[in-house]
Amino acid sequence: MKGELGLPYTGVATFLGAPMGRPEDLRQGSVGVLGVPWDSGVGFRPGARAAPRALRHASMRYRLGQKGFFDVEEERYRLRDVHLLDLGDVDILYLDVEETFSRVTEAVKAIAARKAIPLVLGGDHSITFPAVRGLLEADTVSELFIVQFDAHLDFRHEVHGVRLANSSPIRRISELEGVRGGVNFGVRGWRTSEDDYRQAIARGFQPVLAKAIHRQDREGRLEELLDLVPPGIPLYVTLDIDGIDPSLAPGTGSPEPEGLTYTQVKTLLRALGRQNPIAGIDLVEVNPYFDPTERTLLVGVALLLEALTAALDRI
Ligand SMILES: [Mn+2]
Numbered sequence: 013m014k015g016e017l018g019l020p021y022t023g024v025a026t027f028l029g030a031p032m033g034r035p036e037d038l039r040q041g042s043v044g045v046l047g048v049p050w051d052s053g054v055g056f057r058p059g060a061r062a063a064p065r066a067l068r069h070a071s072m073r074y075r076l077g078q079k080g081f082f083d084v085e086e087e088r089y090r091l092r093d094v095h096l097l098d099l100g101d102v103d104i105l106y107l108d109v110e111e112t113f114s115r116v117t118e119a120v121k122a123i124a125a126r127k128a129i130p131l132v133l134g135g136d137h138s139i140t141f142p143a144v145r146g147l148l149e150a151d152t153v154s155e156l157f158i159v160q161f162d163a164h165l166d167f168r169h170e171v172h173g174v175r176l177a178n179s180s181p182i183r184r185i186s187e188l189e190g191v192r193g194g195v196n197f198g199v200r201g202w203r204t205s206e207d208d209y210r211q212a213i214a215r216g217f218q219p220v221l222a223k224a225i226h227r228q229d230r231e232g233r234l235e236e237l238l239d240l241v242p243p244g245i246p247l248y249v250t251l252d253i254d255g256i257d258p259s260l261a262p263g264t265g266s267p268e269p270e271g272l273t274y275t276q277v278k279t280l281l282r283a284l285g286r287q288n289p290i291a292g293i294d295l296v297e298v299n300p301y302f303d304p305t306e307r308t309l310l311v312g313v314a315l316l317l318e319a320l321t322a323a324l325d326r327i
Pocket residue numbers: 137162163164166178252297
């Protein structure tokens with residue numbers, strides 16, 4: 013039959029080859045994929061607006077069928093019988109951040125209101141704030157804890173009066189009612205602000221240095237870092253691709269050396285999934301223009317599969 017082989021480069025690209033749908037088609041435990049092609053929050057190198065479409069294209073290599081994926085490490089299937097729909101992109105109104113972010117909030121709220129998991133494809137990191145706001149406004153969870161994988165704190169209060177840039181999303185999230193703090197895995201680099209660092213700690217958003225993760229990993233004690241996450245509370249997981257080392261994921265606006273390995277993030281995600289429900293997921297700061305090899309896209313999609321298996325398989 014036509015299309016039976018499921019070749020990665022044939023057909024119209026959707027996320028993991030999933031059917032397109034509307035929020036009304038979601039049900040409890042479904043996954044609703046939403047693109048947010050927005051990068052007006054970037055203060056350095058723009059281009060993340062191209063990521064949702066590029067990620068969909070790359071994800072066709074990992075088409076999700078009914079039987080899921082064979083996990084050769086565990087000799088079992090993952091993501092079996094997952095109901096995943098691609099809801100398309102939020103309609104961006106460029107130059108209008110307030111209106112665009114309202115639309116992101118409404119779109120995420122519509123997914124969460126069906127008790128489905130929003131999986132958001134950014135976009136720069138500024139879009140995490142309206143996404144988390146939508147999850148909370150849906151009223152299906154009363155509280156959230158934020159798990160961030162990121163080289164940067166993203167805890168800047170303002171930049172010359174601007175409060176919604178990609179340096180501020182976690183600070184804005186910290187001001188939302190229902191948010192019970194967070195943890196940020198992978199902090200490093202020359203540009204960390206002391207004030208942001210102290211404010212993040214003071215407000216319950218614990219930075220975990222990349223250096224500490226590498227040390228815990230060498231000692232085989234990576235999962236002990238989950239002591240920083242209160243068990244049982246629903247999580248919002250935000251994957252900034254720059255948390256990963258730029259040798260593996262160079263396609264990003266603000267790369268920092270000494271980053272995390274894929275295996276470190278995978279190990280932490282799976283341990284999180286065993287300990288806490290995952291209510292929402294995003295992947296941000298992928299910039300396809302800086303990586304002609306496309307490996308950033310493939311790594312990004314694989315990370316989202318890890319996050320999905322953490323959320324849905326919980327093993
Ligand atoms: Mn970030």
